[in-house]
Amino acid sequence: MTASSPTPLRAALLGLGMMGRHHARILQSLAGVELVGAVDPAGDRHGAVRDPALVHPTLDALLAANPVLDLAIVALPTEEHLPVALALAEAGVHMLIEKPLAASVAEGDEIIAACARAGVRAAVGHVERFNPALLALRERLSEGLLGDVFLVATERVGPFPERVRDVGVVKDLATHDLDIVAWIGDAPISSVAAQTSHRTGRPHEDLVLVTGRLASGVPFNSVVDWLTPTKSRRTRVLGDRGMLVAETVTADLTFYENGRVTSAWDSSQALRGVSEGNATRYALARAEPLRAELEAFRDLVAGDDAAPVVTLAQGLAALRSAEAVLASAAGGETVRIAR
Numbered sequence: 001m002t003a004s005s006p007t008p009l010r011a012a013l014l015g016l017g018m019m020g021r022h023h024a025r026i027l028q029s030l031a032g033v034e035l036v037g038a039v040d041p042a043g044d045r046h047g048a049v050r051d052p053a054l055v056h057p058t059l060d061a062l063l064a065a066n067p068v069l070d071l072a073i074v075a076l077p078t079e080e081h082l083p084v085a086l087a088l089a090e091a092g093v094h095m096l097i098e099k100p101l102a103a104s105v106a107e108g109d110e111i112i113a114a115c116a117r118a119g120v121r122a123a124v125g126h127v128e129r130f131n132p133a134l135l136a137l138r139e140r141l142s143e144g145l146l147g148d149v150f151l152v153a154t155e156r157v158g159p160f161p162e163r164v165r166d167v168g169v170v171k172d173l174a175t176h177d178l179d180i181v182a183w184i185g186d187a188p189i190s191s192v193a194a195q196t197s198h199r200t201g202r203p204h205e206d207l208v209l210v211t212g213r214l215a216s217g218v219p220f221n222s223v224v225d226w227l228t229p230t231k232s233r234r235t236r237v238l239g240d241r242g243m244l245v246a247e248t249v250t251a252d253l254t255f256y257e258n259g260r261v262t263s264a265w266d267s268s269q270a271l272r273g274v275s276e277g278n279a280t281r282y283a284l285a286r287a288e289p290l291r292a293e294l295e296a297f298r299d300l301v302a303g304d305d306a307a308p309v310v311t312l313a314q315g316l317a318a319l320r321s322a323e324a325v326l327a328s329a330a331g332g333e334t335v336r337i338a339r
Contacts, residue, residue: 015075024048101315124315133246146239158231168204187216
């Protein structure tokens with residue numbers, strides 16, 4: 001079965017909140033897919049599903065109304081991922097689970113085991129991997145544009161989102177960054193040292209500063225918070241030929257080249273270091289990342305083993321790194337991550 005097949009994949013959506021409504025919009029126009037049901041105990045408060053009859057209060061009601069279901073998108077609070085994923089696996093439904101994969105590594109392991117037993121295909125919704133700016137950045141790194149990489153740095157800051165109730169900024173947002181630095185750096189995270197802050201009166205952290213190292217030896221740092229009054233999403237990679245900066249909100253990528261300054265005194269040039277050179281802003285095709293992610297998952301379910309989804313193992317690695325960050329902040333020491 002392909003995206004152009006006359007028999008579309010029957011899809012369900014679990015969760016119609018802030019993220020779920022965007023999934024609903026795309027699923028209802030995605031080639032090769034038919035949205036046949038949705039679940040939210042609070043109903044469709046955003047009016048995301050065109051046919052109100054498709055909205056059910058529980059997963060059991062959805063499955064009873066749709067005995068044949070090909071795939072489901074899980075866009076529920078993190079604490080609900082495990083029971084829902086186990087139920088979907090038992091029903092033989094392929095699933096895309098919004099990040100983080102689960103509330104803990106132990107629960108993530110349970111989900112992976114259940115999917116393996118049931119033989120269902122599953123992926124994790126790390127949508128930033130489908131951002132045009134990050135895709136272009138990674139491609140240029142693989143081409144050697146920067147030469148040796150010195151540093152990968154990310155910034156993900158903005159106001160507190162009312163949608164989040166069950167996790168802090170580390171598992172909700174920093175899982176993006178922990179996944180990005182490993183993906184961009186093409187190596188797993190080997191160690192982290194972190195500091196967190198609690199400023200909004202919630203039981204979970206609302207700011208985290210992470211410094212770490214990849215298994216390749218490349219250092220990284222990430223700044224993530226829910227305290228900044230303006231939204232910023234930035235990934236910076238520094239190398240011996242210059243710097244690439246991806247602004248993922250606008251899907252812009254800029255290359256800042258190291259300038260070439262000649263000097264009659266070699267020692268003077270050595271002390272001078274790098275200098276400012278040309279800046280190139282790339283023209284990128286701005287495809288919507290969430291649509292690209294859902295297209296990839298559709299293709300995976302349809303039988304394309306090479307579909308560029310984020311695997312359960314990759315989602316679990318980001319979650320394991322997030323737990324190491326929290327452990328580091330709690331213990332005040334560097335934590336090494338076993339793989």
